[in-house]
Amino acid sequence: MKRILLLLLLAGLLYAIRYAWISFPIMSGFTAKNMCSCVFVGGRSDSSVAAEELNSFPLSLADYKVDSVDRSVTATVFGMAKKTAIFREGLGCTLINERSEAELKKQTTPVLLPSPPQMDTALWPMGDKVPNFIPANIDYARLAKLCKQDVYKTNGKAQHETRALLIVYDGRLVSENYAPGFNKNSKMLGWSMAKSITSAMVGLLVKQGKLEVNKRAPVSEWNQSTDERNGITLENLLQQTSGLNFEENYNKSSNATIMLFNKADMGAYAASQPSKEKPGARFYYSSGNSNILSRIVRQTVGDPTYHSFIYDSLFYKLGMYNTVMEPDASGTMVGSSYVYATARDWARFGLLYYNNGIVNGEKLFTDDWVKQTAAPSSADTLQQYGYQFWRNGFDKSIPSQRKFSAAPADLFYADGYAGQYVFIIPSKKLVIVRLGFKNFDENELLRKILDCIK
Numbered sequence: 001m002k003r004i005l006l007l008l009l010l011a012g013l014l015y016a017i018r019y020a021w022i023s024f025p026i027m028s029g030f031t032a033k034n035m036c037s038c039v040f041v042g043g044r045s046d047s048s049v050a051a052e053e054l055n056s057f058p059l060s061l062a063d064y065k066v067d068s069v070d071r072s073v074t075a076t077v078f079g080m081a082k083k084t085a086i087f088r089e090g091l092g093c094t095l096i097n098e099r100s101e102a103e104l105k106k107q108t109t110p111v112l113l114p115s116p117p118q119m120d121t122a123l124w125p126m127g128d129k130v131p132n133f134i135p136a137n138i139d140y141a142r143l144a145k146l147c148k149q150d151v152y153k154t155n156g157k158a159q160h161e162t163r164a165l166l167i168v169y170d171g172r173l174v175s176e177n178y179a180p181g182f183n184k185n186s187k188m189l190g191w192s193m194a195k196s197i198t199s200a201m202v203g204l205l206v207k208q209g210k211l212e213v214n215k216r217a218p219v220s221e222w223n224q225s226t227d228e229r230n231g232i233t234l235e236n237l238l239q240q241t242s243g244l245n246f247e248e249n250y251n252k253s254s255n256a257t258i259m260l261f262n263k264a265d266m267g268a269y270a271a272s273q274p275s276k277e278k279p280g281a282r283f284y285y286s287s288g289n290s291n292i293l294s295r296i297v298r299q300t301v302g303d304p305t306y307h308s309f310i311y312d313s314l315f316y317k318l319g320m321y322n323t324v325m326e327p328d329a330s331g332t333m334v335g336s337s338y339v340y341a342t343a344r345d346w347a348r349f350g351l352l353y354y355n356n357g358i359v360n361g362e363k364l365f366t367d368d369w370v371k372q373t374a375a376p377s378s379a380d381t382l383q384q385y386g387y388q389f390w391r392n393g394f395d396k397s398i399p400s401q402r403k404f405s406a407a408p409a410d411l412f413y414a415d416g417y418a419g420q421y422v423f424i425i426p427s428k429k430l431v432i433v434r435l436g437f438k439n440f441d442e443n444e445l446l447r448k449i450l451d452c453i454k
Helices: 002-040 046-052 101-106 140-152 193-207 234-238 255-262 266-271 287-301 303-318 343-354 369-373 442-451
Strands: 062-067 072-077 080-088 092-095 162-169 172-178 323-325 339-341 412-416 420-425 430-436
Touching: 002 046, 002 062, 002 072, 002 080, 002 092, 002 255, 046 062, 080 101, 140 162, 140 172, 140 442, 162 343, 172 343, 193 234, 193 287, 193 303, 193 339, 193 343, 193 369, 193 412, 193 420, 234 287, 255 266, 255 287, 266 287, 287 303, 303 343, 339 343, 343 412, 343 420, 343 430, 430 442
Parallel strands: none
Antiparallel strands: 062 072, 072 080, 080 092, 162 172, 162 430, 323 339, 412 420, 420 430
């Protein structure tokens, strides 16, 4: 009996050691990175981040220290698995992985781009001056009431789970509400909405003739004709049908968590994964595909103009002057996950797609890019995904019903962890932005908003 108990104790100890070895670096990495970005990019207090983003088990096991002088955050779990994220002006925060802090600080400082216009006097959407005009077909009193109720509603911990809710109708900002502690200048993390921004950058390069979606993806690791990955196209990556053996699971140590919190070059790590099935055969959502795309964008543009390409060719053309896209330790933007932007900037991004890629009379994409973006692949049985954008496809539980049954079939959207959304509904002339830190009933919110439009 004693021997059995001893063996059980030993097995438990070995499991605990293995769990700590694998999971603690993920937990401390998540804590350091998110605390750094929320404090130094988002302008929030560390106590609010700890209470909201980091209060759930097992993340609550991590300890952190904010260095306001060095503008860095260091986190540990029971004194182990130390991880540090540093802030760099113009780049946001980056986890120090497989590089030294000195190496990161030596990386090329982004070119200082032109100062933004006087946003308070420039008209929306290029500026922040919003005309006091509400279209006659909107029940404004009803819309204003439901939006205010949504952001001021609190949970059992007296927390506001919705932080921002914006409604844009036919290009006009008609409703804008923020929870206490947030406003139109608050930069908020979009999580996987970064994937949609990465798709837009690919679209710019397709328009410029530098990339072709139906050609083999330009990934050096896959160059050998005998490599099963050699046939992966750019479109396969965009549509999440690459066939790579990449596990997207955030409840344990997986390819996704290892990539985001342990690797310096996320795109290279994702590209190194073996093939699991034939390209184009099956839809499987993967942040690895998105970071491979981001790496392709960098290599196509070239380092001298990489940073300015993102801001000059995309963000600033849309009036997105309060947006920061953060790189990994290799200098490549984390195209799967790390974009901080104000709710207004997220709405401006949505307007790019609502307007079929046209901004101030300039067509940023090819004529069919937005249509392709909102179209599913043949491998996507639920018709739920396009080019790094989600669609109002069919419900997994009820295949005969749309995922958002209250909304039209033409709805497509950027979607991020914990309830970040940019909904684009062309037939209803709507762009809806919801930012927060908890999931919510999306269909019910859409139904209520659509009921206010006559």
